Amino acid sequence: MTFSVPALDQFRRSRLPVVRAAEASECGLACMAMIARYMGHDVDLNGMRQRFPVSLAGTKLRSLMDLAGHMGLATRALRADLDALPKLRTPAILHWDLDHFVVLKGVRRGRVVIHDPALGRRVLSPSAISKHFTGVVLELAATADMKPVAARAPTRLRHLWSRIDGFWAALAQVLGLSAVLQAAVFAAPFYLQLSVDAAIGTGDIELLAVLALGFGGLVVVRVLIAALRSWTLQSIGFLMSFQIVGNLVHHLLRVKTEYFEKRHVGDILSRVDSVRPIHEALTQGVATTVIDGLMALAAAAILFLYSPLLATVVLVSVVLGLAVTYALYPAQRRRTEARIIASAKAHTHLVESLRASTVVKLTGREAEREGLWRNRYADVMNASFSAGRLAIGVTATQGLISGLQTILVVYLGARLIIAGEGFTIGMLFAFMSYRQMFTDSSLALINQVVRFSILHLHLDRLGDIVHAERDTPPLPWNKRQREPATVAIVPWVGRRGWAGGEPRRTAKRSAGDGFGALRAGLDRPVGGGVAIRNLSFRYGAGDPLVLDHVQLDVAAGAFVAFTGPSGGGKSTLVKVMLGLYPPTAGEIRLDGMPATPSVWPDWRKRVGVVMQDDQLLSGTIADNIALFDPEIDMQRVRDAASAARVEDDILRMPMQYLSTVGDMGSTLSRGQHQRVLLARALYRDPKLLFLDEGTANLDEETEAQIVDLVSSLQITRIVVAHRPALLEAADTEYR
Template sequence: MNAHLPSLAFKRKKQVSLILQSEMSECSLACLAMVAGYYGHQVDLNSMRLKFQVTSRGATLESLISNAQTLNFATRALRLEPELFDQLTLPAILHWNFNHFVVLSECKDNQFTIYDPAVGKRQITFETLSKSFTGIALELTPLQNFEQIKDTTELKVWQLWSKANGLKRSIAQILLLSVIIQLCSMILPLFMQFSVDSIVISEDIKLLYALALGFSLFAAIKVGTDLLRSHIIIYLSSHLSVQVGNNILSHLMSLPLKWFESRHVGDIVSRFSSIYPIRDFISKGFVEALVDGTMVIISLILMFMYSTTLATIVLSVITIYAIVRSIFYTPLKIAQEEELSAKAKENSNFMETIRAAKTIKAFSKEAQRQSLWQSYFVSATNSQVRLLKVDVGFKAVVDALLSLESIIIVVVGTLLVINNQLSIGMFFAFFIYKQQFTDKSVTLIEKFIEFKMLRLHLERLSDIILSKPENIGTKDLSRDQFILGRITVNDLSFQFSKNEPFVFARLNFDITPGESVAIVGPSGAGKSTLMKILMGLLEPVSGEVLLDGMNVKTIGITNYRRQIAAVQQDDELLSGSLAENIAFFSDKIDFERVHQCAQMAAIHDDIMQMPMGYNTLVGDMGAALSGGQKQRILIARALYQQPKILLLDEATSHLDAKTERLVNEAIKSLAITRVSIAHRKETIESADRIIDISRINNPSAH
């Protein structure tokens, strides 16, 4: 292969940096990012997503090769047996379990180091590897024009709280109170020194009581100030949680549908929960770090004033502690990252099992699902055990180090007292200052490590915050504005990614105001995909959708959706009453309209037969209702919005012919534009016109 230069000197890292995937199908991007980082092109998943499109269907080896070549890698796909891995240029990407990609970084003594973007770093044996490796490997070699750059889109802490009201004032108050607390703590050791050196010798009891009263005052100030500071921290923490949580949720709900479809619910919940450790650091840890840093300097100065020898010993031990802590940082970060990922997977599986309880019971698969959850749970537990082992190992080293420090200080300090270089009171005071210095130094170092560990939570949150929201548009278009309801589709094409075939291509049709159109075609022709585009839930690759001659993108998705209502195949009801669901939890429910819409959807009589009528609770996502009842409530919900255009995707599939006819006649009387996807003959015949998606200007269907 002449395309690359084997002799080209790249400064390589000794280890691959682990990158865990966020989406279900982006293992190829994560693997490519890990290999690129190994050769000096530092790139994160956010940047990779902007460069390369990967759908929820996953990626092929062909698309992986294409993406690697875009990053200026020479690629070579190989079919080989694991016995020949010693001939591979590492790190290499392996095809895994026929549905996944991993990075192989090292082969040594029947041990293989695998970086799995779904699990983490693993050491596996030849036997384990042979069971999962499919026989396909991809070598990546940098070309001459390969760039060693940093291409990352990192989220900064200040970006989360830059707009939080009252943050600076509260932090200033906490900082001031913390300084007062620490100054009181610095004064209290002097009581020990004066008591031992002056009062014991002079036997002045009155002076002892006077000093005790004075230092008690300082202690009272310290306790009161600490109590006040705690209340401010509680207020700040709750205030920040509300503001930041609301801002992140608002941004989360503005993300496009495909973002949600490519992630597990448990993983999204886990990422959202990362705001809490960040909040705790900002409201408490950050201020404590500033105060501790100041107190460390003051304590160190005081210790040197008492004894240079003892102070040097203490400073040396703290320096060793900082070095040990930095050594343990990387394994601790990796272990915590793997633990968070494993817990998210276990949580997703648990939620999925609860949601599908009816189906699982119907197929008698309880034992199988329990076994699968147990596998995820054991994996999460093992990740936690690895994290605890790293932490236990570090604490053992630290305990030994600090215990040795105290022994040395007592020995050397006693010798200094014997040699009259320190008084007994000064030694007691020094020991207290030493303890304060050690505690504050350890806390300060831990806060620094905690700050670095925040990067892990920021990376998880960045998947939400740095994702691009939908285009809401700038045109002012209210629901009350006069809209005819004409839909025009011009040269509409869609594919899930550039490496996949078109679902449909160059679709053209026009739906006049008030017309009822049924979209038909064979399964897989793209009917539901087209409906999602008409709803504004998916963006086409090319072409446009017009509402009364106005481009939907110009109008803006939010404004466009105010003019339409839809009932999809997988629509859900939310926790609340039937009336609330029909009105979709409107601030002011128009009960007359609720009843009218329910009657049009032929569900009013069913509701009135229920014990609580319209106040009946629907249960978890409508679990207490039959399929037909649920569909009719969803139709009533859509009608309540008073749309100009009604989009129905198999919205009456659970209804009998008589009920369906009643619903269709009621909707027809509204004289609004109706677009339906259906397979049933009765539904199709009720339409004014039929559009066969497989035949209209669609070369991909032939």
């Protein structure tokens, strides 16, 4: 396809935005979001991600071309050298560093302007470009068939904040106290004016004493009101922060597994930290903005009552300060974003190094990892220094304007006094006080508005979490508040506990209850059947199918095994059967019922799982086996540990079941670790047991005991294995 000379669309250029990639592999999608916005589509990255999901493998050029076609954009892929960059139709997508995409905005005065999904807007020299540009370019143009697509998912405060009882009443109280406080502040200059003009001018000592006592009492009242307002603001801030962060974590723990697979832990934590400036703005910023605005208006009115000439000088200087702040706001936003992202990268690198500390030590790579961290932390310091330098420039400019304003006001005011035009020395003192109030309130209002504008940056970062798709539908707010008390494990017909007693969680097991009942072949319906029809799965649009038209029937109580070469999709199939990955096509039925999103939560509560990458949490061994059950049953813990053949090892430890383990390591061997995970799965009294290489770290004797246990369980068992012991014990083997 050839592209014609740019036509009328060249004359209606919209602004090319900068879209930051949140996932490690979505740089191509971010580039498409930038260009789609430029071409007239109303999209953002959250909306694009929902419509065009990508996998961890990233996006190929062919996939970008297909995506552009879906959005009514024509594409042309070509090879170009550096000399051809000024001649390209922009914006265009450049292939970068062999594993990345950026958007070419244009070439200005020999400098190349790009929008990098990882680093933001960059202006580079041709020599710097040559180190990264691979020569592959994708040009894009709107076609006659293009219709604007609305795929935008903006983040609003209502996504984070549901309701706080008494919030509006408390905020009204803060505003009322602030109004009274500012009235007291406004009265203070009159003390100076009356003291100079009325008391000092007439030598009236009694009037001076009365003024001192009256305004002294006003100071005491002002301090008490300020303390009460601060206490109220603090209370509101604590409540709001607790709810916003609580809502965010509530949602984060329920998003799909793929969300965490595509992101770095430091970046996620950094996004959660964006809550802090938001709740600070809502609690303190709102009241401050309203009061500063009213105070500035009132002070301006008083200034004009004193002297229109002097008031005009003050007003012009504040407008100049506003112009400086507005002109530098885009740079301030970019540098703030750069600092946040650099901090997230440094945090991620440090967390990864700590988690892999044993590997780092064994390979002697401490210096290399430290060097890489220092480089990332240097980026944080450079970004902070750049933002700080800009802030110093803004403060210095505003200070210069304010200083010149003071000199000019005093000069003009003194001339008015000398000219005898009814402007007294006391009035000049009072005017200067009101001038300071107006200037301070106006600048505080301007800076607060800038902070509110930068809140969009934090809201956009939180939007990556807020708009992440959950694997189960959210409850309405009125039900979510009562969730811990009302949501319970749904009992199933004939399902009983390990000793054949009452359904689980209705009563504590006695010390005599043991794990043997599960092995005893109870005469009861088992449940746990799984049926799969024409199931296919791929990780992202354009990726090859990992599972292709899978047909599978697992009867209730059956023992089946999946085996085959590594990378063949066995673990992926297990995750699909657990609802962690939604199938691309096909159907899953659980005990004959369609596996809809609302079914998975209750299904998982009746499933025991040991996956290859399972982790223990920080706590005791008993806590981990019971998975921090608030009503832990120690007899069940011991029964599960005994069945998993790990109790003898636990009892040899000094603290036994109270021994501490954690995600960063413990005294447990890999085999013990795996058996604790198995005990955790058995503690749940599962209806269906999944083991993904659940005996890979065990010796032959222990493995034989575990295989005997699994074989005798009267529940459905699905295992992934390569070793023959489990494969030979299974009723059915799938390859």
